[in-house]
Amino acid sequence: MEFPVDVALAELVPQLPTGPRWWYEVKMDGHRTVLWRLADTVRLQARSGRDVTGSWMDLAVAGMALPPGVVLDGEAVVVVDGKVSFEAAQSRAASSPARARQLAEGHPALLIVWDVLALPTGDVRARPYEQRRALMLDVLAGLPSPSPIQVVSATDDVEVARVWYDRLVASGVEGVVAKLGSAPYRAGRSSSWKKVRHAETVDAEVVGFTGAAGRPRALAVRLPDGRVALSQRLGARLAAQVAAALVGVAPAARGRAAGGESFTVAEPGLLVEVLAGTTRHAVVTVTRVR
Structure with a gap:
């Protein structure tokens, strides 16, 4: 397995699936992160594949164990203040390594682990979820206590999962992910992972922007149905976060949204949340960067 790895993604559904061998995990509101324990160091990878070790150095240090x-x-x-804060995670992810270290002093990060992709003996992605979870628990049991690297809460009882979904939202839990116990770890979106969440949003891939890369006015996003639409004008905070995340921009490359609007093409990898109710229209509303 080589860095970076393509991650598995969950399909957004309106309700939890039920039946034999479905497992349910608490879905935290943070930044997707893959931890690589290499021979003499630790690297951290974002969902997009970017190296984000500098933003989460406290987790990298813990990973050396x-x-x-x-x-x-x-x-x-x-x-x-006792609640999982996406805004705090976002600030950390968008900061320079020096600023990230300062933020970590006040609010250290946790890595909530839900899967193991490789062991010292090799790649385990082809094994069923139930086997991978047992292997993951064995690996994490060897960490010193306390450790910021912690296992996600999971159950095979759908009623327990529904209680989590209903009662834990105030603590920053975004929803619940259901995983088929017999399924291997598959890159991309598949029917073996499903998620329900409280926010009425959907994920969209950023394919371009209008304005300057350092101060984007709006985003061109690819919606779940495949359409490319232009977002409403970004607020100052969102624009700054997007500007920090835009990489590999080719200023000469242009694209057109479904409505005919022109935009500057950006390299794939950046994801945003958009209000689900706005995706039926030509203009969508971006709520935050993923």
């Missing part, structure tokens, strides 16, 4: 060869998939979260 893992055996070399271990690769873990999970969510980097920051807890503020």
Whole structure:
């Protein structure tokens, strides 16, 4: 397995699936992060494949306690006043390494782990979820206590999962992910992982922008149905976050949205949330960067 790895993604559904061998995990509101324990260091990877070790150095240091060869998939979260704060995680992810270290002093991060992709013995992605979870628990049991690298809460009881969904939203839990116990770890979106969440939003890939890369006015996004639409004008905070995340921009490349609007093409990898109710129209509303 080589860095970076393509991650598995969950399909957004209106309600949890039920039936034999479905497992349910708490879905935290943070930044998707893959931890690579290499021979002599640790690297952290974002969902897009970018190296984000500098933003989460406290997690990288904690990861040195893992055996070399271990690769873990999970969510980097920051807890503020007893609640998981996406805004705090976003600030950390958008900061320089020096600023990220300062933020970590006040609010250290946690890595909530839900899968293991590799062990010192090799790649385990082809094994069923139930086997991978058992292997993951064995690996994490060897960490010193307390550790910021923690296992996600999981159950095979759908009623327990529904209680989590209903009662934990105030603590920053975004929803619940259901995973088929017999399924391997598949890159991309598949029917073996499903998620329900409280926010009425959908994920969209940024394919371009209007304005300057350092101060984008709006985003061109590819919606789940494949359409490319232009967003409403970004607020100052969102524009700054997008500007920090835009990489590999080719100023000469132009594209057109479904409505005919022209935009500057951006390299794939950046994801945003958009209000689900606005995706039926030509203009969508971006709520935050993923």
